[in-house]
Amino acid sequence: MSIKFPKISPYGDSAILVDYETSGYSETVHTRLSHLASMLRSQDIWKEIVPSYKSLLIVFDVSHLSLGEATGKIEDTLKSLNDSPLRQGKVIEIPVTYGGEYGPDMATIADASGLSKSEIIDIHSGEDYRVCMMGFIPGFCFLSEVPNVLQHPRHDTPRAHVPAGSVGIAGWQTGIYGLGSPGGWQIIGRTPLTLFDPSREKPFLMEAGDTVRFIPSSKALFS
Amino acid sequence: MIEVLNGGTRATVQDAGRPGYRHLGIPGSGAADKFCFALANWMVGNRWDAPAIECALGGLHLRFPEATTIALAGAEMWAQINGMNVKNFSALSVEKGDILTLSFARDGCRAYVAIAGGIKVPEFMGSSSTYLPAKFGGHEGRALRAGDHLVLSHRPREAPRKIPNGYAPQLSRHIVLRARPAPEWELMSAASQRHLFVSPFIATPETDRMGSRLRGDKIASGSVRSMTSSPLLPGTLQIPPDGQPILMLADGHCTGGYPRALQVIRADLWLLGQIAPGSQVSFRRCFTENAPKILAGRNSFYAGDSGGLIDGFAF
Known part of the structure; x- marks a missing residue:
């Protein structure tokens, strides 16, 4: 699939945003951005390289580069990108208790979609999802596209606290909260797994490139 | 060593931050006001990025079991040592047993207390800064509270310094x-x-x-x-x-x-x-x-x- 060259624009005075024009999830864009991120990382001159679904933020060192120079280097890197397939990571099974106190927004999704709770569970857990990126808090995983009928916008006012392990939907995105945090996603369930634990030898349960499979559980997962 | 008598509204150990991990969802953290933080360290003769205490809004009380030099910068919090007013944006000598109290922030929000040598806490991903949402970094990954003891490091440092006239920022509401x-x-x-x-x-x-x-x-x-x-x-x-x-x-x-x-x-x-x-x-x-x-x-x-x-x- 052919995609347009992305828009490269300043973000404040010490960062640059590379943004692809696409609506919804695009695997091609995701692949391009992943390659761009790893190429830039290997150059070892950038302060932060933060990928998201359709854009990449690069923070440059203002004491060594001007905005124009940084933009030029990023453009050159973009021109040398290829479309080789991405690394396939490990498959991670995530047990989830859907609805009830663990999924306070299940009713919202049911009303909007006209589906029953069990249909929603079947659809949401019936797909394998790719971990596209990590963030916005430690352990949070942003997954590939959720089926159309389940797509729903974020809350108008974000909740002050969403518990760790909450499984949420935001537009076409789905993901799992790695920590308790403020957040605006529609929460449909929760997993007891700890996605991020700074005291573990490997603090993160998963990384970008892995595959997530939700396993619905009717048993009491939480004690 | 320093003894915390009262943690106040929210006091944490912070340094220059934890850059380079935003793609993992880990923010840069570090002192929220890196400028006043750096000034505080500079005044006690530390490297600018030595771990120091960031006190938000006020209420922090510290006791110094050993004589040392400290510096205050950032929000004006009516600081006192043993009940006597001391000046913000200055380095201060404290004697064994002295007590520093910070009252409520009048202008600004965060005050920095730097101590000669800097505070010694374990690093997480290359930084001593506290990140409360994930409970890592700083002193046990949490805000300071009464009864905490902070260990000082004895890194080489220079003599205390005075900020030249006009160099201290004027904070406002x-x-x-x-x-x-x-x-x-x-x-x-x-x-x-x-x-x-x-x-x-x-x-x-x-x-x-x-x-x-x-x-x-x-x-x-x-x-x-x-x-x-x-x-x-x-x-x-x-x-x-x-x-x-x-x-x-x-x-x-x-x-x-x-x-x-x-x-x-x-x-x-x-x-x-x-x-x-x-x-x-x-x-x-x-x-x-x-x-x-x-x-x-x-x-x-x-x-x-x-x-x-x-x-x-x-x-």
Whole structure:
């Protein structure tokens, strides 16, 4: 699939945003951005390289580069990108208790979609999802596209606290909260797994490139 | 060693931060106001990035079991040693058994207490800064409380220093931030664009190291309701559909899904750490060609590499 060259624009005075024009999830864009991120990382001159679904933020060192120079280097890197397939990571099974106190927004999704709770569970857990990126808090995983009928916008006012392990939907995105945090996603369930634990030898349960499979559980997962 | 008699509203150990991990969802953290933090360390003769105590809003009481040198910078909190007033933005000698008390922040939000040698706490991912949401870094990953004992490191340092006249910043309850339009700026209505640069906002009680929810004229973000999660930085102003902006701070989320209206310029990022609940916050437009000049101007006073005061530091 052919995609347009992305828009490269300043973000404040010490960062640059590379943004692809696409609506919804695009695997091609995701692949391009992943390659761009790893190429830039290997150059070892950038302060932060933060990928998201359709854009990449690069923070440059203002004491060594001007905005124009940084933009030029990023453009050159973009021109040398290829479309080789991405690394396939490990498959991670995530047990989830859907609805009830663990999924306070299940009713919202049911009303909007006209589906029953069990249909929603079947659809949401019936797909394998790719971990596209990590963030916005430690352990949070942003997954590939959720089926159309389940797509729903974020809350108008974000909740002050969403518990760790909450499984949420935001537009076409789905993901799992790695920590308790403020957040605006529609929460449909929760997993007891700890996605991020700074005291573990490997603090993160998963990384970008892995595959997530939700396993619905009717048993009491939480004690 | 230092003994904490009272942790106050929220006091944490902070350093220059944990850069380079935003792609893992780990924010840069570190002192919310890196400028005043650096000044405090400079005054006691430490490297600018030595771990120090950041006290938000006030109420911190410390006892010093050994004589040492400390320095205060940042928010004016009516500091006293053994009940006697001491000056902010100065280095102070403390004797064995002396007690430092910080009252309530009058101007600004965060005060920095640097101690000669710096505080010794284990590093997590290369930094001593406390990140409370994930309970890592700093002193046991949490805010300081009564009964805590902090160990000092005995790194080589230089003699205490005095800030030259005119070099200490004047903090105020009105925070003015110069900013540039961010990626979703064009989606804002003309009225909203105008309001962002002329209306004052008030920081609500939902203001902490992650961010500050502002209240003011409702900012309409136009037709975009559901945006793909996209990167954010400290100083990004997001507009959720309720029209009340959220300004991201040092511990702020690395990505977010609400339209991004503004990005505060680098030279003014330190001021984000001085926004207290109730502070007035206004934004002023900064043009592309001016930002590097403003930054170079500030650095010429304070950044060691640009001929300024503090070795290794830059805005």
